[in-house]
């Protein structure tokens with residue numbers, strides 16, 4: 001075999017790619033762990049999953065939610081492992097940003113330097129030839145290289161497919177899971193067969209990557225690890241021992257990076273959230289924050305049994321309110337506004353504008369359901385209360401004390417709250433909903449009032465609201481991260497992905 005003739009930038013991007021792909025795989029496993037079920041339907045109907053990665057069985061005699069279904073995966077497979085969706089997502093998104101940048105650089109360089117020829121099939125003959133190559137490999141022989149090229153036919157096809165098909169496929173199916181993209185371009189999700197199709201396909205993409213990596217490594221080992229790595233690093237076969245040492249050392253360093261990322265995330269979750277979140281949030285603000293929801297699903301698409309997340313307030317005062325159909329409930333709106341207001345449920349129901357929307361709900365954990373929500377547009381509330389110029393955020397406070405009402409998870413005590421910025425509050429499909437599918441809002445879905453923000457994942461949509469405040473700063477609320485989930489389970493603030 002002659003020199004593989006890899007330019008330096010290919011060697012470097014290959015190494016960077018290896019680091020990032022392994023980070024994407026492990027953080028992806030963390031994301032899967034939080035809802036270890038895959039569906040072909042956007043209702044995510046319990047029991048309808050085509051595949052599950054959990055043995056948990058849900059009780060029949062009491063209310064359970066997706067938080068109960070979450071799995072605790074070991075750090076060996078998941079980054080960082082142990083029910084840390086928030087941190088897993090940060091690693092997934094920071095890695096994907098770096099991976100896409102590396103990929104763009106790589107593909108540009110392929111074309112600039114003419115190296116793309118490596119991957120371009122020049123005749124249909126390559127397919128039967130590739131099949132012959134597979135048979136040759138299976139008999140433990142080496143197939144011939146393509147004339148005048150560095151690869152044999154199956155290598156050329158396999159590498160070309162990974163670069164030009166599999167990688168873009170993973171990016172496209174990943175993007176199809178962003179609630180902001182789904183809300184603004186519902187046709188794009190339909191293109192993939194729906195949100196849960198996109199999620200399942202993304203999983204198949206992961207499998208394809210894992211299979212590719214295993215075969216790739218096996219081939220290199222069978223074909224001569226020293227020889228090939230020497231060709232890769234020096235372009236000649238003369239330094240086999242050294243190259244083996246270097247490659248093993250590089251692998252060792254990558255393993256160390258994984259261990260460091262895992263240990264640091266688990267030991268300093270807040271710092272990890274802040275540092276990775278800084279990059280991820282800025283990228284997201286730039287790309288997705290402006291998108292507004294244009295969703296309007298048909299009546300027929302409504303999910304018969306919308307999934308639930310979060311358990312209702314369990315205290316007597318809430319139960320008494322509920323028993324009287326919330327006649328005694330008041331919504332207080334205040335803070336940095338010229339005109340603080342108090343509403344009864346009746347006031348809201350007879351509000352001049354009544355807005356309905358049939359939309360898909362995206363839980364951050366991965367499930368979806370479709371429902372029609374009716375309520376008062378948040379932008380009209382903003383107009384009525386007239387926020388002061390310094391008001392930048394809206395703070396939604398709920399009657400649910402998470403420590404009290406979600407005991408199985410051992411969450412910190414504190415009322416569930418979320419902060420959104422004023423821009424989001426003015427989005428056309430941001431509403432305070434008091435009805436679901438034409439009925440009064442059910443208790444488990446947030447009665448008497450819940451927030452709907454249709455470009456966001458579900459955790460921002462506070463249920464059981466009793467108070468709304470316009471604020472200029474959220475640092476002094478809770479632990480200062482912009483919401484209960486951000487404070488306690490290190491989710492990223494805002495939810496466009």
Ligand SMILES: Nc1nc2c(c(=O)[nH]1)N[C@H]1C(S)=C(S)[C@@H](COP(=O)(O)O)O[C@H]1N2
Pocket residue numbers: 306307308309310311361362363364398399400416417444445446457458459460461462463464
């Ligand atoms: N007060 C409160 N609101 C909440 C939650 C919660 O635990 N408490 N869970 C959030 C999450 S994670 C999701 S996915 C949605 C679920 O809404 P649903 O139960 O109506 O489907 O509510 C959000 N609002």
Ligand SMILES: [Mo]
Pocket residue numbers: 309362363364365458459
């Ligand atoms: Mo959620």
